[in-house]
Amino acid sequence: MPELDATPVQSPADAGQVRAGEPWPAPQAPVPVTATVLVPGSKSETNRALVLAALASGPSTIVNGLDARDTVLMRDALRALGTGIDESADGWRVTPAERLTGGATIDCGLAGTVMRFVPPLALLADGAVSFDGDEQAYARPMAPLLGALRDLGADVTTSGAPDALPFVVTPVTGAAAGAGGTARIDASSSSQFVSALLLVGARLRGGLEVVHSGGSVPSLPHIAMTVAMLRERGVEVDDSQPDRWVVSEGTIAPRDVAVEPDLSNAAPFLAAAAVTGGSVTIPHWPAQTLQPGDQLRDVLAVMGAEVDLRPEGLTVTATDQLLGAELDLGGASELTPVVAALAALARDTTRISGVAHVRGHETDRLAALSTELGSLGAKVHETHDGLTVHPRLMAGGEFRTYADHRMAQAGAVLGLVVPGVVLDDVTCTAKTMPTFVSLWQQMLAESVTEVDAELAEEAETDPEVHEPPSILDGLLPVPSDESRSRP
Known part of the structure; x- marks a missing residue:
């Protein structure tokens, strides 16, 4: 084990406060x-709880939710889609919208949970939803998820590199609006693609089947977390077969949670x-x-x-x-x-x-x-x-x-x-x-x-x-x- 330097460590006298980009x-x-x-x-638990609360059949309260840039971006994204979120010392009170509203521009920052979990919500919106983020986010993998949204009827257009941020998701209208089905994806680059689709699946007409085809899915415990949180809210999820998840159509029950x-x-x-x-x-x-x-x-x-x-x-x-x-x-x-x-x-x-x-x-x-x-x-x-x-x-x-x-x-x-x-x-x-x-x-x-x-x-x-x-x-x-x- 390295030896510790017993010399007292002092900050530079002129250091003051740390600012962005300052050594x-x-x-x-x-x-x-x-x-x-x-x-x-937990960020992972906080942002999943926020999305599920926004899709629930009634208000939910989240206690000990992480207050950081990734979760601020998530709360802002859900508010832009019409969700009510009241913040107090006792926690966050999340009130779902009767229907998610289109016309919003979502800032994903560099948050993988925002850029992956929120686009499927646009399937339930009453109009197109735009997504952008930090320039560094433009290089993050998005193609499997955007392909799945197209398979479910959405129109997805990008204004930069193909199948990357920034992009616009326009939901299908008419009789096919809000329909589920089967989404086939390659989730070998991120388990978040699977979680993103599972979170919205119960709200789609007929439910949703997600099938992974590709290399091994990383971070499987994150998918297990998503499935468990859905089940806690009364959603039926069949994950009995490897690389296949089936979410039944149904109500997402409101739930008050204390985040770990x-x-x-x-x-x-x-x-x-x-x-x-x-x-x-x-x-x-x-x-x-x-x-x-x-x-x-x-x-x-x-x-x-x-x-x-x-x-x-x-x-x-x-x-x-x-x-x-x-x-x-x-x-x-x-x-x-x-x-x-x-x-x-x-x-x-x-x-x-x-x-x-x-x-x-x-x-x-x-x-x-x-x-x-x-x-x-x-x-x-x-x-x-x-x-x-x-x-x-x-x-x-x-x-x-x-x-x-x-x-x-x-x-x-x-x-x-x-x-x-x-x-x-x-x-x-x-x-x-x-x-x-x-x-x-x-x-x-x-x-x-x-x-x-x-x-x-x-x-x-x-x-x-x-x-x-x-x-x-x-x-x-x-x-x-x-x-x-x-x-």
Whole structure:
């Protein structure tokens, strides 16, 4: 395990607040990270709950929903289609429209759930719906979903590259309006194509059959989450055959839900314990969950950490070695960047497989990780479906995030033990966790406070032990409000 630099880490005096595009010196951990971190709600669960609430037969309330750019974009998209969403301290009250309204332009940003889950809703609208997003989103795979919408009668026109953002979905009118049927797709590049169609299926006349034809579907746990949430609302879904899902026509019942913590966003905080020799607890970790991020427990255990799940939460405690491992992350590919950072700091080689599809995420994550880890000294080899990471002595330098929140999280983990790591942009974490930097700061501050308290206790019992000065001041800058709302 890398040794920690005991020198107190200070932020630059003129750093002020972190703004979009401003370099961010990733802070080193001056002591083993020992903290309890409250992680916000799951993005995957939040956006599915929002879509289902918008399609339900009555109002629903969502508590502990994630408030981040991806979920703001989803709420704005549903409002543009006529859904009522009232936000309060008690949660979000979602009131479905009698009929979804056309004529809207939906900003998808860089949110895969928005650009995939919302276009099928246009099948139920009373007019055309336009979709656009960040320029980086134009490269994300969309063709299988748009092809399925055409098979269901919609007219889909694009104004840029074929079958990519930006595009317009015009629903069929007349007697065929709102009809279901069979959608045949190749979902080998994203499980979101399947989930997107399943979410709307019960509202289509005659229901919907979704058949996958192609390579293996990645992130199957995300589809299982979609199916489970549909069933919780009284929707009949037959998934008894591989690569085939049948949703029966019927009512989607309203349901009040409390969203679980986002287990994938917990990854960098738990990784912090593993790489610094510390211990981190995530409260309210569910004993049973459909979130793919729960695989992190197995990953950390295989890499040598102690993992303890109790009713109060999940605690990960480092051991004396961080081990390399053979890891298939096909079911939880969003963990790839943080796990790759762990691998670069491990004792021996790690092979990550099953994640070819992450080349189509916010950026080509395999190429980005190979480049950025390599620039800091690790030896990384790209394979057809993953990475092989050979740890070597690492040195500081620029770590580019490619506007990808998971890349930024990976860079922050590396910075805990590698001096001089500077992220070109940390504000991209606002995509799914606007509070990332402040939570990172609190985690490190709590760790130092823990050590200060131990030293103070020793000083009381042994007069020769002197308490060192506190190192809390200026630990690292917090993003400004402007950077949190970065488009």
